[in-house]
Amino acid sequence: MNRIKCIVSYDGSKFHGFQVQNQFRTVQGEIQKAIKNICKDESIVIHASGRTDAKVHGRRQVFHFDTLREMPEKQWKRAINHFLPNDIYIIDSFLVDENFHSRYSATKKEYHYMLSMNDYSPFETNYIYQYGKELDIEAMRNAAKIFIGEHDFASFCAVDQYGNTIRTLYQIEIENNQGIVTFKLVGNGFRRYMVRHLVGGLIQVGSHRITKEFLEELIESKGQKKCLFKAKPQGLYLHEVFYK
């Protein structure tokens, strides 16, 4: 049995998210269909570092799968890309040992969220949230500090999710490049909708609708008071997954 690790990039615009769903076009579904062409007699299931939601993009998502098929490791990249549609691309492929797991071996993840304060652009609409107004960048940078460290992020997670909502955020950087704002978040893990709620809350601070103190109240309430601001999926990128 060979375990193959792939780094994959995808434009999320035309997918109903990552995870396989009957009758819907998904990233996992398309990748498994491509691999099926190569490993004809096997039933291959890929395991990603985590799911991404509909319209969310992947820059360097990671997945692995097991196969009996023997091939030089770099050949997998070429072979799978040959069968993939043009909005998914395998950047690299590796033969890894069986202790590697895309999800359980990941130590850190980096997400980026892109927002435009400029006039609307039809070219950016699927890739950068078209906010179209000025934001107070310094106020957002200042407020972002309260998220750093280990917290119970229950107030910033999807309401339908149970279980452990404690996560550690190592870094939030907010860059402004000619009106295009990029939020860069690095943490040991992110629950569903967590990045979009964190960024949504910061946008409210940046537009002076709420204060840093209100965001602090939310996080300290550990789920009792929910963050009601969720940034649109279009600006979100799973940027990188880190392993030991």
Place this chain on the structure above:
Amino acid sequence: MNRIKCIVSYDGSKFHGFQVQNQFRTVQGEIQKAIKNICKDESIVIHASGRTDAKVHGRRQVFHFDTLREMPEKQWKRAINHFLPNDIYIIDSFLVDENFHSRYSATKKEYHYMLSMNDYSPFETNYIYQYGKELDIEAMRNAAKIFIGEHDFASFCAVDQYGNTIRTLYQIEIENNQGIVTFKLVGNGFRRYMVRHLVGGLIQVGSHRITKEFLEELIESKGQKKCLFKAKPQGLYLHEVFYK
């Protein structure tokens, strides 16, 4: 009667070109549908500076139309955008006098063609031609000089077009920004497929498949020898239309 001039930006990916066609989604068709919502009793036809082909993008395309409807000039931008799909956007609107004509008053046009020498990106596939190999930029810059000035560009136009193929090219600049190559062409006018044939020919020079001298032969043949290299539409942008 009021003549309205609009500057419009569109992502050409999901259009069958600019010009109205029955049963196909076109830029002109969508804009006319939007205006129909505002000028209900009039039958509005818009006149653009020129057509763009399927998948070709517009950054600052210009069109005008005549209407009996009275509105402050900047209000037209807001009103039309309200009814437009998210891949078309009116950047600005003006009330102009009846001597203005989007096509006949245009004195110069600027087209950009974008090409990537880097590894494939699923995010760029509709916007930047994914060439994926190194090109000799200096050789292309040197060859581009032969196109400058007034020439009969018959060898670089669509085969099915008759009439005057004499045009003046004022400028071709070729920029390389971290592997993304932009060809910037400014001329008094461009016939159908002309930019894509000029860029296609230059790419052949940049990949050392043909020489500058061969391109010169083509242009001097005035249509007897056709340029067989036509760059893909995805990388092409009508960048700007100039008026006196």
